[in-house]
Amino acid sequence: MPIRFDQKPGLVVYITAGDPSLDASRAIAIEAIDAGADVIELGIPFSDPLGDGPIIQRASERALSRGVKLADVLEVARAIRAARPQAGLILFTYLNPILRYGLARFADDAKAAGADGVLVIDMVVEESAEYLREMDRTGLAPVFLAAPTSSDERLEAIAGHSRGFVYAISRTGITGKQQSMTADASALVDRIHRWSKLPVAVGFGISNADHVAQVAEFAEAAVIGSAIVELIERSTPETAPGAVARFIKGLRQSSTALAR
Ligand SMILES: O=P(O)(O)OC[C@@H](O)[C@@H](O)c1c[nH]c2ccccc12
Numbered sequence: 001m002p003i004r005f006d007q008k009p010g011l012v013v014y015i016t017a018g019d020p021s022l023d024a025s026r027a028i029a030i031e032a033i034d035a036g037a038d039v040i041e042l043g044i045p046f047s048d049p050l051g052d053g054p055i056i057q058r059a060s061e062r063a064l065s066r067g068v069k070l071a072d073v074l075e076v077a078r079a080i081r082a083a084r085p086q087a088g089l090i091l092f093t094y095l096n097p098i099l100r101y102g103l104a105r106f107a108d109d110a111k112a113a114g115a116d117g118v119l120v121i122d123m124v125v126e127e128s129a130e131y132l133r134e135m136d137r138t139g140l141a142p143v144f145l146a147a148p149t150s151s152d153e154r155l156e157a158i159a160g161h162s163r164g165f166v167y168a169i170s171r172t173g174i175t176g177k178q179q180s181m182t183a184d185a186s187a188l189v190d191r192i193h194r195w196s197k198l199p200v201a202v203g204f205g206i207s208n209a210d211h212v213a214q215v216a217e218f219a220e221a222a223v224i225g226s227a228i229v230e231l232i233e234r235s236t237p238e239t240a241p242g243a244v245a246r247f248i249k250g251l252r253q254s255s256t257a258l259a260r
Contacts, residue, residue: 148184177227199220
């Protein structure tokens with residue numbers, strides 16, 4: 001399905017595949033979609049998640065300790081796609097796991113599993129020619145990360161090569177819950193909007209309805225990762241899907257009220 005954000009603000013939810021189990025992460029994603037998530041960022045666990053804060057690093061460790069492999073993540077993607085054909089589904093990974101798997105093989109298998117696109121966290125647009133060829137060949141949307149520190153020429157390249165949406169990180173640093181949205185996020189989104197008509201999703205530190213309402217003022221979607229992964233960490237595999245669904249419903253209701 002094409003990536004679309006029909007409700008304002010669009011909600012993008014990050015979870016790590018295989019955390020707390022493969023089946024639970026499938027159930028969590030489906031409940032999140034039913035609760036109002038427009039796009040699921042399905043994370044491929046990695047042993048060296050440098051861009052992640054402690055909460056998501058622990059999620060990767062939990063999944064890896066259960067022996068989760070990239071092939072397992074593709075099975076979770078396939079199950080989510082089969083259950084919710086209309087949802088946006090982005091595979092989220094570092095470069096290393098997909099190079100080990102084989103870039104062309106990964107693009108074919110991700111497409112076959114029903115992914116709409118891929119975001120490679122440590123892929124810099126200047127060195128992405130081969131990756132972009134594989135995305136183009138298979139029709140997968142490459143989503144690039146833009147940061148407040150990105151230069152104008154890099155932003156132009158990111159905006160030009162991204163498909164689906166552009167991911168604007170609200171601040172430099174690592175993922176993790178934050179007390180307030182930074183003004184940098186709004187300035188960055190304005191810069192991206194200058195070069196691209198694509199929707200912009202803002203992430204990093206979004207953990208409550210107030211943050212989501214703030215982001216809705218200047219961007220098309222908000223990305224929530226750590227706050228949801230922490231909820232999963234504190235739940236059991238049986239209670240996690242319901243806990244995540246209630247959190248998302250609550251965000252959707254109160255941020256809409258706040259945005260009035
Ligand atoms: O966790 P936060 O602060 O809510 O931010 C979303 C982020 O976790 C998710 O998009 C993500 C997971 N791993 C990443 C690595 C780099 C950039 C972004 C990510």
